[in-house]
Amino acid sequence: MRAIRLTIEYDGTAYAGWQIQPNGLAVQQVIEGALQQLLGEAVSLRSSGRTDAGVHAAGMVAAFATTRQLPLIAFVEGTNRFLPPDIVILDAAEVAPGFRPIADAVAKHYRYTVYNSTVRSPLRRFMSWHVRERLDLEAMHAAAAHFVGRHDFAAFRASNCATKTSVRRIDAVDIVRDGETITIDVIGEGFLKNMVRVMAGTLVDIGKGRFAPEHVAWLLANPDRKKAGVTAPACGLCLIKVTYRDDI
Structure with a gap:
């Protein structure tokens, strides 16, 4: 099992915030859907925090686990093909399986x-x-x-x-x-x-x-x-x- 860290940019205007919630479309939900289309398996993102409805990000960090052995560039370019214009993956890196996007941030x-x-x-x-x-x-x-x-x-x-x-x-x-x-x-x-x-x-x-x-x-x-x-x-x-x- 691989742990992949993503750096994400998004315009939060159209979203109910980062975290999946019942009252509207969330950025996390859209990215997880795009990753599932790319990988053919369900993905659960762990993020470095939450942003409220209407808040933007130039460098949100999130991580997920996958069994797929794709090159890192595929997690960027492949996922971006399934994302709307107001969300983009900037970078992907492989990290230790115990990486915690919130707790490990300094x-x-x-x-x-x-x-x-x-x-x-x-x-x-x-x-x-x-x-x-x-x-x-x-x-x-x-x-x-x-x-x-x-x-x-x-x-x-x-x-x-x-x-x-x-x-x-x-x-x-x-x-x-x-x-x-x-x-x-x-x-x-x-x-x-x-x-x-x-x-x-x-x-x-x-x-x-x-x-x-x-x-x-x-x-x-x-x-x-x-x-x-x-x-x-x-x-x-x-x-x-x-x-x-x-x-x-």
């Missing part, structure tokens, strides 16, 4: 994109959050520095997040403006449900002047979701990369 990189303009952009509506008010990047930078380190992120998670602990480590939060586009890059060991979206929403509220930059430090010490910012729309979020020890 870091994840998410990017949140804000389109900061008085006029909306039809071409960017599925890939960014349109914010009309001019945002104060200096205040956002000052606030972002408080996220770095190991903290209790209970104020930055969805109310239905069932994770046992809300303590997470954040390695970096970088904010860059390029014309009317603002990107918020967050790298950390792992994330709670909606965590990056609430972080982005809070930073945008700080950029609008609703909160002072020091409010982030207060929220980390006083885990009250109701006192944090809005949950930013799913369309602006993209999983950029999942890093494993062997990749470093």
Whole structure:
């Protein structure tokens, strides 16, 4: 039995998220169907995490077991023949049978994109959050520095997040403006449900002047979701990369 690791890119606009669920078509479901067409056997994907409905990925990692002795390029090109235009396999690698896409990850990189303009952009509506008010990047930078380190992120998670602990480590939060586009890059060991979206929403509220930059430090010490910012729309979020020890 072989263990195959896939790196996947997808536009999540049309999907109910990564994970198979009863309320809509999931990215996982589509890829498993394509693999079954290629291999002639049922496949169960184990992923590096979940993305919500409307969230995108440039580097989702998933793994599966198969008895088929195909060359690795066939798992890429062969599967892609059965996939729709908004999902693609970028790479396939053979890994140890005990490879665990979630547990073995040492870091994840998410990017949140804000389109900061008085006029909306039809071409960017599925890939960014349109914010009309001019945002104060200096205040956002000052606030972002408080996220770095190991903290209790209970104020930055969805109310239905069932994770046992809300303590997470954040390695970096970088904010860059390029014309009317603002990107918020967050790298950390792992994330709670909606965590990056609430972080982005809070930073945008700080950029609008609703909160002072020091409010982030207060929220980390006083885990009250109701006192944090809005949950930013799913369309602006993209999983950029999942890093494993062997990749470093």
